[in-house]
Amino acid sequence: MKPITRGTLAVVVTSVAAAVGAAAPAAASGTVPVTVPLGGVSRSLGAEVPTLGAEVPLLKPGVPDGPRYVPGRLVPDRVLPQLPVRSGLPGLHTRAPLPHLLDDGFDHLDVDSPTGGLRALTPGLSVDAPLTAPDGSNVGLPEAKMPQAAVVAPVLRTVADGNVGTGPGL
Numbered sequence: 001m002k003p004i005t006r007g008t009l010a011v012v013v014t015s016v017a018a019a020v021g022a023a024a025p026a027a028a029s030g031t032v033p034v035t036v037p038l039g040g041v042s043r044s045l046g047a048e049v050p051t052l053g054a055e056v057p058l059l060k061p062g063v064p065d066g067p068r069y070v071p072g073r074l075v076p077d078r079v080l081p082q083l084p085v086r087s088g089l090p091g092l093h094t095r096a097p098l099p100h101l102l103d104d105g106f107d108h109l110d111v112d113s114p115t116g117g118l119r120a121l122t123p124g125l126s127v128d129a130p131l132t133a134p135d136g137s138n139v140g141l142p143e144a145k146m147p148q149a150a151v152v153a154p155v156l157r158t159v160a161d162g163n164v165g166t167g168p169g170l
Contacts, residue, residue: 030088031055031115050096055115057088073128074142080125082152089160091115098166106166113162124152 036052062084067076092113098106128148134140 030058030060031091032058048097050094053093055088055091055093057090057115057118060086062086072133074131074133075127075129078124078126078152082121082124082154085120085122087118087120088115089113089118089158106168108167110165110167111162112164113160116159116161118156118158120157121155123154126150126152 032055034054034056038049038051042049064081064083065078066081067078070077092111094111096109096111098109126149130145130147131142132145134142
């Protein structure tokens, strides 16, 4: 194998390993880190600028609970089942300089809001036909009744958290 081919193969393998290594923590944690590159602005202005970063959650759909048979109804209950979804609230991490508003010891503001767990169920639909089940006392014919329709309300469960603080600079 030629040295150029070996070098190219080494670069490709290293790049793939770096990409997999960077993607593995994001897939394991369920969030994708996003940073806003402001280093060039800091160097061009010659001043300290805020640092800003976020974490965007990944949606993880679950398995829906299928329709269920209910005695006395022609149509199964929850024709359109609710879909469970797990995710997280977006996280935010920022640090900004303050122009000595409070005191010399308090010249930076930190805002930290970590990702929080989020569990949700999408809306569902439950309907019933305008006929009863066939009845043996009525020569096997169904009777008319009022149709029924209901929307199953969505469910959302989460806990949000955050910290705001001031302190001395770097």
